[in-house]
Amino acid sequence: AQRVTQPEKLLSVFKGAPVELKCNYSYSGSPELFWYVQYSRQRLQLLLRHISRESIKGFTADLNKGETSFHLKKPFAQEEDSAMYYCALSVRQNTDKLIFGTGTRLQVFP
Amino acid sequence: DTGVSQNPRHKITKRGQNVTFRCDPISEHNRLYWYRQTLGQGPEFLTYFQNEAQLEKSRLLSDRFSAERPKGSFSTLEIQRTEQGDSAMYLCASTSILDGVNTGELFFGEGSRLTVL
Numbered sequence: 001a002q003r004v005t006q007p008e009k010l011l012s013v014f015k016g017a018p019v020e021l022k023c024n025y026s027y028s029g030s031p032e033l034f035w036y037v038q039y040s041r042q043r044l045q046l047l048l049r050h051i052s053r054e055s056i057k058g059f060t061a062d063l064n065k066g067e068t069s070f071h072l073k074k075p076f077a078q079e080e081d082s083a084m085y086y087c088a089l090s091v092r093q094n095t096d097k098l099i100f101g102t103g104t105r106l107q108v109f110p
Numbered sequence: 111d112t113g114v115s116q117n118p119r120h121k122i123t124k125r126g127q128n129v130t131f132r133c134d135p136i137s138e139h140n141r142l143y144w145y146r147q148t149l150g151q152g153p154e155f156l157t158y159f160q161n162e163a164q165l166e167k168s169r170l171l172s173d174r175f176s177a178e179r180p181k182g183s184f185s186t187l188e189i190q191r192t193e194q195g196d197s198a199m200y201l202c203a204s205t206s207i208l209d210g211v212n213t214g215e216l217f218f219g220e221g222s223r224l225t226v227l
Contacts, residue, residue, distance in 0.1 A: 006152075032214055043114075043219060044153070044201070046214075046215045049215070051214075086153070088152075097143065097158060098155065099155065100145075100152030100153045100154070101152050103152050
């Protein structure tokens with residue numbers, strides 16, 4: 001079965017500290033992985049996708065098929081990074097639907 | 111265009127009543143999704159449309175739930191004989207599929223929060 005696991009419900013760091021939000025997936029096909037973010041009082045929005053291999057707001061994520069992981073990283077956290085982060089898996093090409101993890105709340109303290 | 115719009119934003123109803131939510135997607139988007147999110151969980155897929163065709167329904171969508179997108183534009187999600195377990199945030203999202211290619215970016219609405227007493 002397709003599944004996305006985010007083991008941490010809450011991650012608290014101080015400003016300037018490195019951040020790693022963990023995501024593991026279970027899928028027998030060729031995965032497409034995404035990170036979505038929800039800032040306070042805003043709607044859920046795409047942060048980045050693995051096929052783009054891009055850095056958005058200083059965040060990067062590398063797909064590791066051997067470990068079935070797609071961890072989100074940022075070397076120096078900022079207070080404005082505080083938000084809810086969801087890892088998501090597309091179960092078929094062209095994103096017929098996304099399966100989301102339970103989310104990790106990132107709190108960045110000044 | 112202000113993005114995906116959902117109405118009402120909040121709905122409180124008594125158990126057994128029917129409720130209907132409306133979603134207006136981004137105008138040029140031909141694919142529309144409904145998700146449900148409960149406290150402490152990520153969004154769970156319910157169903158999606160490509161234009162007016164409903165292409166997939168989750169097993170989460172019981173017979174009490176029905177979704178339509180009659181003209182391939184706005185969509186409605188109706189819940190009949192509501193139960194307390196239906197209390198959740200109902201999210202709508204849209205995207206565009208062109209020539210069979212999708213970037214994978216879903217544009218979400220702000221959601222409709224349902225509370226069943």
